Amino acid sequence: MIANTKFQSSYNYAFIDESTKKEVRRRALKAVCIPGYQVPYSSPEMPISRGWGTGGLHLTLSLIGKSDTFKIIDQGSDASVNACNLREFVKMMTGCRVTFDTAEATLIQTRHRVPEEIMTERQILVLQVPQPEVLRGVERYEVRTRQMHAEADYSKIWVSLYEAYVRFGTLMRGSGYPIRVNDRYVATPSPIPRWDVPNLSMANCLYLFGAGREKRIHAIPPYTKVEPLEFEDVKFRVEEFAGIRCSVSGEDRAFMDEIFDDQERRKHVINDSNFLDKVKTGQRPPQRLFNNPD
Amino acid sequence: MSHQDTEDGWLLRVRSLTKVYGDPAETTLARTGPKFDSNICPDTGAIVAIAGIDFDLYPGEVLGVVGESGSGKSTLVQLLFFDQEATSGEVYLKSVDGGRTNLLTASHQRKRYMRNHLLGMVYQNPRDGLNFSFTSGGNIAEKLLMAGSFHVGRIRDRASYLLMQTEVPIQRMDETPSSFSGGMQQRVQISKAIANNPPLVFLDEVTSGLDVSVQAKVLDLIRRLQHELGISMIVVSHDLGVIRMLTDRTMVLKHGHIVEHGLTDQILQDPQHAYTQLLVSSLL
Numbered sequence: 001m002i003a004n005t006k007f008q009s010s011y012n013y014a015f016i017d018e019s020t021k022k023e024v025r026r027r028a029l030k031a032v033c034i035p036g037y038q039v040p041y042s043s044p045e046m047p048i049s050r051g052w053g054t055g056g057l058h059l060t061l062s063l064i065g066k067s068d069t070f071k072i073i074d075q076g077s078d079a080s081v082n083a084c085n086l087r088e089f090v091k092m093m094t095g096c097r098v099t100f101d102t103a104e105a106t107l108i109q110t111r112h113r114v115p116e117e118i119m120t121e122r123q124i125l126v127l128q129v130p131q132p133e134v135l136r137g138v139e140r141y142e143v144r145t146r147q148m149h150a151e152a153d154y155s156k157i158w159v160s161l162y163e164a165y166v167r168f169g170t171l172m173r174g175s176g177y178p179i180r181v182n183d184r185y186v187a188t189p190s191p192i193p194r195w196d197v198p199n200l201s202m203a204n205c206l207y208l209f210g211a212g213r214e215k216r217i218h219a220i221p222p223y224t225k226v227e228p229l230e231f232e233d234v235k236f237r238v239e240e241f242a243g244i245r246c247s248v249s250g251e252d253r254a255f256m257d258e259i260f261d262d263q264e265r266r267k268h269v270i271n272d273s274n275f276l277d278k279v280k281t282g283q284r285p286p287q288r289l290f291n292n293p294d
Numbered sequence: 295m296s297h298q299d300t301e302d303g304w305l306l307r308v309r310s311l312t313k314v315y316g317d318p319a320e321t322t323l324a325r326t327g328p329k330f331d332s333n334i335c336p337d338t339g340a341i342v343a344i345a346g347i348d349f350d351l352y353p354g355e356v357l358g359v360v361g362e363s364g365s366g367k368s369t370l371v372q373l374l375f376f377d378q379e380a381t382s383g384e385v386y387l388k389s390v391d392g393g394r395t396n397l398l399t400a401s402h403q404r405k406r407y408m409r410n411h412l413l414g415m416v417y418q419n420p421r422d423g424l425n426f427s428f429t430s431g432g433n434i435a436e437k438l439l440m441a442g443s444f445h446v447g448r449i450r451d452r453a454s455y456l457l458m459q460t461e462v463p464i465q466r467m468d469e470t471p472s473s474f475s476g477g478m479q480q481r482v483q484i485s486k487a488i489a490n491n492p493p494l495v496f497l498d499e500v501t502s503g504l505d506v507s508v509q510a511k512v513l514d515l516i517r518r519l520q521h522e523l524g525i526s527m528i529v530v531s532h533d534l535g536v537i538r539m540l541t542d543r544t545m546v547l548k549h550g551h552i553v554e555h556g557l558t559d560q561i562l563q564d565p566q567h568a569y570t571q572l573l574v575s576s577l578l
Binding site for chain 1: 446
């Protein structure tokens, strides 16, 4: 009898079928070739709802190989329900090693944070993106936003920054601060805090952005110039945590979560859980820190 | 026109500018116009908005365009401001390649550059020219940002100077135009149009829909700015009073064709074409 080797398992390796993976990889390659440009892709069905990290998962599952070490973080945490479930899913579908250690991982999927620790050339960071169109807030029609990108007509997003300055006295943007990639396309860095935005520029690693619901991929290749939009006299600033130390580790110079304990006392904790684990043991991994102007 | 013989000195030159909506046949242009008292092609039903418009505009000059509604006045300035694409024709600006390039064949980027740096437009409806979700200062900033000025302090200085010039209270600079009266909205629009000191501004029925005293104020403002800054203007209006007050030279449009063209005073005092005579005699 001839043994059936082809249909031993009910799923293909890494869940997605090979032709779809090929398509996603080709789109990702195109995105790398045109930094910051949103490449449309097929966005196949996944066993999680669209808008819950499908874009990130498409990229992850198309790129992951048997020798990869996978890490997933959700708003800095390895332990959130979403992160745990996706980690289990990827592990089950690929049999890859999974880790919490940022330095050890080769492929990291993340939602709304870039790890504090400097990433290396052998690592890829896949970001989940809810809204890839940075201009959507100022222009609701897709046909117009595409034309605006084509002509590099970004005056409307500049006006929205001007208006933010007029109203709040600062370039106020909670997350997803608009960036100009490689002197050409203005793109969204996904809803990461401003703290993480400077780390996108001239990084060692590849950043891939997947928006499953909106069916778009964009990328920031390694060693690519990324600038946050800023005026000549009003500069981009990251969040300041002046005089604030982590209540768990006592450390500073990291992005902090504000929490209230049972006695309603205000506390801060380092947001990046793996970074916190490391600083608790006394070692401090290398970071790229941005100093606010003046 | 004797002007057309002069090779130099012009700012804007327009030759056989034509816009047809729908499906034009070869006979369309020959079978429409004032002679036939229609701009609808009897063969294909195509609508000729304007046909074969020729004129030159000189620096510092104010050219009036009059005609009843549907005569193609607004289409003319919208074509020149690249809001719509012309069917055929040539448009030259002296400041672009010395006036040797037909602007209608330029790329979108090039057209946008000209809109942002060399042209200004004031629409009849402020909602077409202003973004009502931005503040009035932001609207002016948009025009300055489009022209590559990225200094908030200088943008705000320029915006408040312009609003002062157009008599909009500077305290209201950071409010959206939706909270303004119609006359104020129109003045914000004028500020935006002239923000980059463009050599050429189009005014499309700027005073229609305003009450008479506000009309007079807006017209005064336009005339003052024109004198102070020496901007060339094309003023589109169905109101001969506006044309008389603002313009040096006037073109009368009917069914998309120029039926009469000359000095404003001459046209109003001694209209030659039957249609112009009708227009002038129906002046209230």
